[in-house]
Amino acid sequence: MSVQDTNEKTAAPSRRDFLRFSALGLAVPIAGMAVSACGGGSAAEQKAENAGNAASTKAAASGTHADSDHSGGTMAANPATPASAAEVRRRADEMDAHHEKGIKAFPAKTNVMGNQLMQPRIVNGVKVFELTAARMQWETEPGKFVEAFAYNGQVPGPQIRVTEGDRVRVVLKNNLDQSTAIHFHGLLVPIEQDGVPFITQPPVKPGDSYTYEFTVPNAGSHMYHSHHNSAEQVGKGLLGAFIVAPRRPRAVERADIDYVMILNDGSHGYTLNGKGFPATEPIVAKLGQKVRVRFMNEGMMIHPMHLHGMGMKVIDKDGYPQPMPWMCDTLNVAPGERWDVIIDCNNPGTWAFHCHILPHAETPNGMFGMVTALIVQK
Numbered sequence: 001m002s003v004q005d006t007n008e009k010t011a012a013p014s015r016r017d018f019l020r021f022s023a024l025g026l027a028v029p030i031a032g033m034a035v036s037a038c039g040g041g042s043a044a045e046q047k048a049e050n051a052g053n054a055a056s057t058k059a060a061a062s063g064t065h066a067d068s069d070h071s072g073g074t075m076a077a078n079p080a081t082p083a084s085a086a087e088v089r090r091r092a093d094e095m096d097a098h099h100e101k102g103i104k105a106f107p108a109k110t111n112v113m114g115n116q117l118m119q120p121r122i123v124n125g126v127k128v129f130e131l132t133a134a135r136m137q138w139e140t141e142p143g144k145f146v147e148a149f150a151y152n153g154q155v156p157g158p159q160i161r162v163t164e165g166d167r168v169r170v171v172l173k174n175n176l177d178q179s180t181a182i183h184f185h186g187l188l189v190p191i192e193q194d195g196v197p198f199i200t201q202p203p204v205k206p207g208d209s210y211t212y213e214f215t216v217p218n219a220g221s222h223m224y225h226s227h228h229n230s231a232e233q234v235g236k237g238l239l240g241a242f243i244v245a246p247r248r249p250r251a252v253e254r255a256d257i258d259y260v261m262i263l264n265d266g267s268h269g270y271t272l273n274g275k276g277f278p279a280t281e282p283i284v285a286k287l288g289q290k291v292r293v294r295f296m297n298e299g300m301m302i303h304p305m306h307l308h309g310m311g312m313k314v315i316d317k318d319g320y321p322q323p324m325p326w327m328c329d330t331l332n333v334a335p336g337e338r339w340d341v342i343i344d345c346n347n348p349g350t351w352a353f354h355c356h357i358l359p360h361a362e363t364p365n366g367m368f369g370m371v372t373a374l375i376v377q378k
């Protein structure tokens with residue numbers, strides 16, 4: 001998928017409005033104003049402006065605008081002449097109304113949430129998790145459905161939580177129309193349980209099942225995901241959290257709330273736990289509580305996650321304790337990485353919590369994608 005394709009999906013509202021303005025002739029009045037306001041200008045100036053207007057019109061007609069990557073880069077079309085104060089105010093009000101609508105809708109309801117804690121079946125002391133991979137339509141934000149590959153009808157798949165030393169069995173049923181396999185990302189399992197087709201096992205064909213079983217070797221925030229046609233399969237939702245509690249927790253990891261935040265950026269757009277703002281889930285804590293956030297990046301891009309109002313104490317990287325915990329307010333989470341942080345909720349309020357690559361979080365029409373909030377209640 002090209003950058004332009006991604007942009008058209010995620011930034012559709014702004015593009016639509018751009019086209020709508022054009023359709024209503026609002027781009028033309030800008031051009032008209034430019035000419036009349038510059039009536040006293042030189043012929044050369046007018047010619048330059050007309051060329052600019054022609055470029056804008058051409059961009060509108062082709063459905064693109066020059067700053068299509070939202071980089072803030074230099075080529076965005078600008079009106080040649082300032083609009084009237086009333087027109088500026090009208091446009092500002094219109095833009096602000098879009099922003100306000102998004103904020104007011106948060107947290108917006110969608111039909112199913114992913115990443116739900118899964119209770120295993122216990123069979124002779126073994127914790128058994130059954131995962132069925134199948135296609136479905138997934139609602140990333142109200143009314144926006146995308147083609148998904150999901151485990152047990154959830155994106156991300158069900159959240160697995162076990163303890164170091166547990167015996168675990170994962171039974172994969174493949175109801176997809178392509179082969180698949182599960183890799184346990186971060187778990188130091190024996191080679192035959194590593195889930196990589198043609199390296200450690202045959203692919204699991206459509207209609208077939210495959211059983212993984214191992215004794216959970218290492219604590220930490222790990223993941224499970226497809227390791228077959230993975231750009232498509234993981235991008236479309238075959239992923240989940242595999243959290244291993246240590247036998248002996250450290251004092252530094254004590255927390256009142258333990259929250260998993262899985263980042264993704266495939267064909268579903270920019271998502272936190274399978275949802276885009278305003279359908280993302282706020283984290284709610286009481287003043288004085290400690291929140292552990294386990295960031296996991298299942299996407300293909302880096303996402304610097306930024307929290308307003310409070311710092312984050314980084315305690316673990318990929319399940320490995322940091323020799324010395326350290327503080328930050330923006331934490332870069334690269335593909336495949338897991339970072340565990342502790343937030344001391346000492347500042348009441350509803351704090352924005354978002355990816356700081358701004359085109360992953362906001363368009364001219366308001367916030368979207370990788371945005372949520374940490375709500376600290378008094």
Ligand SMILES: [Cu+2]
Pocket residue numbers: 302303304355356357360370
């Ligand atoms: Cu991002």
